[in-house]
Amino acid sequence: MTKPIPSVDLRMPTREGVMRAADKIAQILPQTPLLPLEMPNGATIWCKAESLQPVGAFKIRGAWHRLTDLDEAQRAKGVVAVSSGNHAQGVAWSARRLGIAATIVMPNDAPAVKLAATREFGAEVVLYDRPGGESRDAVAAELIARNGATLVHAFGDPWVIEGQGSTGIELAAQLQVLTGSAPSRIVTPCGGGGLASGLALACPEAEVIAIEPDGWDDVTRSLAAGQIVAVEPNPPTTACDALQTLATYPINFAVMTANGIKALSVSEEEVRAAQRLAFARLRLVVEPGGAAGLAAVLSGKAPTDGATVVILSGGNVDPEAFAAVISEA
Template sequence: MDQPSRSPTRAGVLRAAEKVSHLLPPTPLLPVELNGARVFAKAECLQPVGAFKIRGAWHRLSDLDEGERARGVVAVSSGNHAQGIAWAARRLGMAATIVMPEDAPRIKLDRTRKMGAEIVTYDRMTQNREAIAQALADERGCTYVHAYADPWVIEGQGSAGIEIAAQLEAMEEPAPTRILVCCGGGGLTAGIALACPDATVVPVEPEGWDDVCRSIESGAIQDVGDNPPRTRCDALQTFATRPVNFAVLKERCSYGLRVSESEVREAQRFAFAELRLVLEPGGAVALAAALAGKAKLDGTTAIVLTGGNVDPRQFCQTVWQA
């Protein structure tokens, strides 16, 4: 993938937040009692595409010039970025091609296709998705919009942090001191870290897919290795963060957390029972860390519930599992 032409900035996050505010209402920030502490859950699962990814997609695509819009965009995604790009492209009258894994949840494939995007599938364990996407972009003269390693995408995702701070102020609550973030490649985590520089921003990943945690711990970018475990958190199956993300993460995130598959299921059940929200596995990992007692909940803690695009049958099995 071509190197980004610039670094993401807090000024860029503020500009993205202004753009998003003219397009979408803020998602709810819900007070909830959790392990004896009062925390605030940011319900990004209620976005029009069911995930926060609409933010970065809109900021990126709406900044393209007329010529770039006419040529269209290519993106890679297991489903949430795909839907964000497809939604933004349709609103802007652009063509969008999404490279998606063959084993992506059917609901994500169907919804992306329904919004008018062309889908090209690949095997996530044997094929290089970014090579496929870059080849398509080169062949068609399109803009390649990376799911997380793009400064506009990072800034757009950070608009969620601007909303959190503004909503807490409106509720006459103290500014956020800690924000727990579901983390795949680190686009949302980096964006919120830029948005809320005075808060401790904590990335949370599934066990075995903890490249960001290990990168922060080692001080250098690490990948997940050759044989990462199976996980239901399809949205967070990124093999390694990128320099544009890590430049922010290493400066602003001092540690990350890991959660198990069973802890993720418990978080999905909790969100459904207590918040009346449907979360996909990857959208529940930050909540899982809090519920499992792995995250401190003192001060003013916000938890980002990042997505709700889950197969209905799988979700029913999770909720009713003893």
């Protein structure tokens, strides 16, 4: 069962909050499918296709839960978010539907498809120089100080964590219908730990395994060390732009440690192989970061059984980049 969570500055997310978020999301979005996938070794896993959300990623869940809980005064001042693209689209989509002004701080090297989609949803985009080391948090703080907007953090926010956890409520109900059992294990891509934290709250009896790209394994190293550890200096280039988080936040670390979440990393080659498998077997376009969980299962790093669920967390990838990946031998 879920253990007590150590106290941190913000209110802590709860399973009750996850359930409330799931109810809110069920009123506006159809469930994404839970698809069986036979692996090359003959094992069957279940894939939660969050890449089919209206914004192409699970991030719409946390954004909707957060923005719908803002009071009228907060809504009038707008929101600010920081994202490489998927959270940006989730916030922009939710803000447009609710009539809230949204400003998104995005890296100037974000995939063009994510930048374009965020602007199409009506958000103002403010670029920062990620390769040059500019602080996105400092840019966001300046914007918030200027107009009093509410920060909608991509992972270190209790509402966002609860919203992402609604994924687990859905998949557990779907798996029960399809197999008569609850999920024994959930393998999920991990950036800052918002989705992993939410899944642990939603499915406390399941083993949750968080998957990061090699060299961006701050959560893996933090859980092993028993304290928050940032990525090493000069981390390697990765195609998993959605998972490039320098360090998790205390609120996420508290939830993950309290619930016994495990973590590991995968290589760029393993991620590309997972993208190809998802396209060939499921007919799904999955972005590199969104395929990290499948990469861990396909490579044999994460164990499986008949009740293992893998989260395909996003599908926002530049067409040229995706075409190059699936054309590899």
